Amino acid sequence: MNITPDNDLTRRDFVKAAGAVTAVAATVGAPAIQKVRAANDRVQYGIIGTGSRGNYLMKHLKDIDSGQCVAICDIQDDNIKKGLATIGGSPKVFKDYHELLAQKDIEAVFVLTPLFVHYPLTHDALEAGKHVFCEKCLVFKPHEVHALRADAAAHPNQVLQTGLQRRSSYFYQTVKQMVDKGILGDVHHVHAQWHRNMINKPSSLWTMKPGGESNINNWRVYRSMSGGLTAELTSHQVDVADWMFGSAPEFVMGLGSLDTLKDGRDVWDNIQLIYKYPKGQKLTYSSVSTSSFCPYFNGSRAEMAEMIMGTDGAIEITVGDDVNHCIAWWYREPPKAATVSAADAKKKAEPFVAGATMVSTSGVVKPIPIMTTDLEFTNDESFFGREGKFARRWLMSKGILAQEEADNPVDVELEHFFEGCRAAKTIVSPIEIGMNDAIAVILSNLAMDEGRKVYFNEIETMGLEPDKKRT
Numbered sequence: 116m117n118i119t120p121d122n123d124l125t126r127r128d129f130v131k132a133a134g135a136v137t138a139v140a141a142t143v144g145a146p147a148i149q150k151v152r153a154a155n156d157r158v159q160y161g162i163i164g165t166g167s168r169g170n171y172l173m174k175h176l177k178d179i180d181s182g183q184c185v186a187i188c189d190i191q192d193d194n195i196k197k198g199l200a201t202i203g204g205s206p207k208v209f210k211d212y213h214e215l216l217a218q219k220d221i222e223a224v225f226v227l228t229p230l231f232v233h234y235p236l237t238h239d240a241l242e243a244g245k246h247v248f249c250e251k252c253l254v255f256k257p258h259e260v261h262a263l264r265a266d267a268a269a270h271p272n273q274v275l276q277t278g279l280q281r282r283s284s285y286f287y288q289t290v291k292q293m294v295d296k297g298i299l300g301d302v303h304h305v306h307a308q309w310h311r312n313m314i315n316k317p318s319s320l321w322t323m324k325p326g327g328e329s330n331i332n333n334w335r336v337y338r339s340m341s342g343g344l345t346a347e348l349t350s351h352q353v354d355v356a357d358w359m360f361g362s363a364p365e366f367v368m369g370l371g372s373l374d375t376l377k378d379g380r381d382v383w384d385n386i387q388l389i390y391k392y393p394k395g396q397k398l399t400y401s402s403v404s405t406s407s408f409c410p411y412f413n414g415s416r417a418e419m420a421e422m423i424m425g426t427d428g429a430i431e432i433t434v435g436d437d438v439n440h441c442i443a444w445w446y447r448e449p450p451k452a453a454t455v456s457a458a459d460a461k462k463k464a465e466p467f468v469a470g471a472t473m474v475s476t477s478g479v480v481k482p483i484p485i486m487t488t489d490l491e492f493t494n495d496e497s498f499f500g501r502e503g504k505f506a507r508r509w510l511m512s513k514g515i516l517a518q519e520e521a522d523n524p525v526d527v528e529l530e531h532f533f534e535g536c537r538a539a540k541t542i543v544s545p546i547e548i549g550m551n552d553a554i555a556v557i558l559s560n561l562a563m564d565e566g567r568k569v570y571f572n573e574i575e576t577m578g579l580e581p582d583k584k585r586t
């Protein structure tokens with residue numbers, strides 16, 4: 116790629132650089148979304164858990180033609196009502212998931228329940244012959260790691276997809292290609308944060324409701340049912356680091372504490388984690404509940420983002436939500452400094468250190484937004500269409516226009532799931548990825564609980580006893 120040394124790009128330079136990124140992006144290949152299908156070609160599915168995430172996914176699912184909801188299940192009547200209103204149609208309704216799994220016409224199920232019941236439901240669904248989409252985290256306890264690996268091996272032709280939607284994001288896929296093709300140089304560090312202000316903007320999901328631990332709707336704030344911030348937030352971002360670095364971590368260390376939200380909960384309200392990867396790369400991670408500030412994207416987005424740092428450039432990226440879509444900004448490093456010899460330096464009568472490399476600083480680095488497919492040049496555009504694309508790219512290079520991902524990664528991940536069901540193979544976020552993610556959550560919490568460095572290979576000897584008892 117031909118990039119000028121000056122970080123303030125000219126129009127022509129910018130188009131070249133942006134073209135390189137779109138060329139990379141084009142190789143990723145966004146999944147084709149088929150809008151109209153014959154009724155009998157649609158994957159018949161059931162939803163287990165019609166709470167917050169269930170309703171969010173159903174809002175997306177009802178517009179996806181490759182699947183059809185034929186049953187829903189929840190243990191709470193109110194949530195069943197909400198689920199029915201969201202998905203529409205006339206799905207069968209169950210309060211006991213075993214009855215839903217016994218329905219022969221159901222090919223696939225979505226497990227959208229609290230974390231502590233993910234494994235039992237997923238196990239039973241696989242045994243019942245269903246394809247499974249299970250929200251992150253795939254499992255909750257060490258013995259479930261071993262048990263689900265065995266279950267997946269016993270059902271190789273059934274899809275087992277984890278809800279890690281960043282894996283289905285065109286921008287994240289593009290950044291992964293940039294990392295793999297060396298466009299960012301050597302990538303040594305990822306920094307990620309998910310900061311929220313639960314004092315000024317409490318989330319109902321994390322607010323203590325009457326009944327304490329006996330109320331299922333408080334599951335997030337009790338360790339008996341939840342992995343706390345690590346499971347609910349970090350899980351997404353450690354998965355990004357695993358993906359970019361190309362492996363699971365080697366060890367994790369961290370500090371967690373409950374300092375502010377002292378209402379009877381026993382999960383922490385702030386956590387700080389450091390992960391070391393096998394080639395020496397690191398993920399530094401922070402989640403707090405008392406500030407939503409995010410320094411990325413010129414402070415224009417709150418709460419969460421990841422920064423992927425290489426020797427030749429860095430990327431700021433966030434997946435966003437339905438309102439604020441995914442964005443990704445690329446910053447080039449200042450160009451490599453020329454080594455100035457002592458003689459040259461003396462000639463110029465400038466201060467120098469003999470033998471040292473004189474580094475030139477190039478000032479402010481401007482971000483280059485990563486492009487979506489609608490700004491690629493196809494050669495089919497009219498003259499004005501092409502000029503329009505140039506203009507939009509140029510405005511983006513100046514930070515005047517923000518480029519957002521066209522397709523919500525959640526829609527794409529759901530399409531991937533149905534596509535996988537038809538192909539009898541998991542297309543994205545298969546068990547290895549979901550399992551690495553769940554293991555990272557289990558071990559991060561252990562590292563913070565025990566105040567020690569926890570190695571990832573420790574999982575192989577953890578929780579073996581309960582497994583033996585079950586079988």
Ligand SMILES: NC(=O)c1ccc[n+]([C@@H]2O[C@H](COP(=O)([O-])OP(=O)(O)OC[C@H]3O[C@@H](n4cnc5c(N)ncnc54)[C@H](O)[C@@H]3O)[C@@H](O)[C@H]2O)c1
Binds near residue numbers: 191228278331346347
């Ligand atoms: N991928 C993401 O970005 C994302 C976002 C939010 C939540 N999630 C995940 O989705 C899952 C659900 O979270 P939520 O926010 O919807 O929680 P929630 O409490 O709002 O909903 C969970 C629902 O499951 C039901 N339920 C519990 N046990 C059940 C059982 N045995 N059978 C049937 N239904 C049962 C509850 O009654 C409730 O309606 C969690 O694992 C969470 O981590 C993922």
